[in-house]
């Protein structure tokens with residue numbers, strides 16, 4: 001133990017108390033750990049396994065299954081662009097291609113200055129307001145390339 005902060009460990013334990021098995025607290029525990037560290041290193045996942053008294057392979061397996069958990073360091077801003085059907089037909093793909101050009105990176109990569117990571121993702125569950133993207137915890141809807149450029153410019157400041 002020692003990778004996760006005491007406050008994160010406390011928070012994970014508190015959540016685990018609410019469930020009949022500690023396994024049920026695994027997803028929120030991974031979220032809490034990622035919120036603190038920015039991504040899930042092996043040592044971080046080991047800490048979660050210790051706190052929840054779960055086999056380490058179980059924690060690695062769940063973290064690997066879900067794309068929302070990052071297994072490598074990410075940029076300060078993680079931009080997830082949806083290119084699934086509703087977003088695709090309303091310009092999501094153009095926005096994704098535009099960001100590839102703007103940043104010079106592909107999905108899963110991070111800009112050299114460590115500011116932006118780009119992810120092409122499946123449905124973000126906000127199809128009625130397509131095209132959409134998510135930056136860290138924030139959603140941006142009914143996007144155009146112009147609006148995307150404005151958002152990126154603000155984040156760069």
Ligand code: FES
Pocket residue numbers: 082083084085086087088122123124125126127130131132
């Ligand atoms: S298809 Fe993009 S949010 Fe559902």
